[in-house]
Amino acid sequence: EIVLTQSPGTLSLSPGERATLSCRASQSVSISHLAWYQQKPGQAPRLLIYDASSRATGIPDRFSGSGSGTDFTLIISRLEPEDFAVYYCQQYDNSVWTFGQGTKVEIK
């Protein structure tokens, strides 16, 4: 089973700053099998990025995804107040999904 490790665990930033979130896989992941989700308190997760770099419908262009192989990155170019949340990466391999443990982006 592929294990996803996200870093950092918590990112303390101010609105307007750039956020860089990392997701590292224990084995190579196909770029078509890597997604990112955002979850706010009391809400269901929301799809942000699929296929490693494609934005989901309605997602602002300040969110971008990149990477390949075992290293993937989610960048929020300029944090808006509504972006403070927990972010999860997710991979799909051999009919099994796994999620990373999450990165919390909090207001500094």
Add this chain to the structure above:
Amino acid sequence: EVQLVQSGAEVKKPGQSLKISCKGSGYSFTNYWIAWVRQMPGKGLEWMGIIYPGDSETRYSPSFQGQVTISADKSISTAYLQWSSLKASDTAMYYCARKPDSRSYSDYWGQGALVTVSS
């Protein structure tokens, strides 16, 4: 409009059985997978398993195989997650989520169903 509407919160005692539901609307229910995801209090997301309502093909995470049963009734566009004997450690929020066939992500999620197991 695509919607996944889950059944309400449940409070159960250890050893009891439970079946929660997820009703899809606004799309062809039989042409998309439905996944179930657990989130224990204050913790991250865990994939439990997935079902294709079109033919009821089901796959389970090794961590949940034998612990839960996933099913679907395509005639009423509803997927289910059930337990035969709940444990306190099953206390969690459970989400259903739609997965397009041949894709790896979930594009729509239910609102979640909180299951509390306590004596």
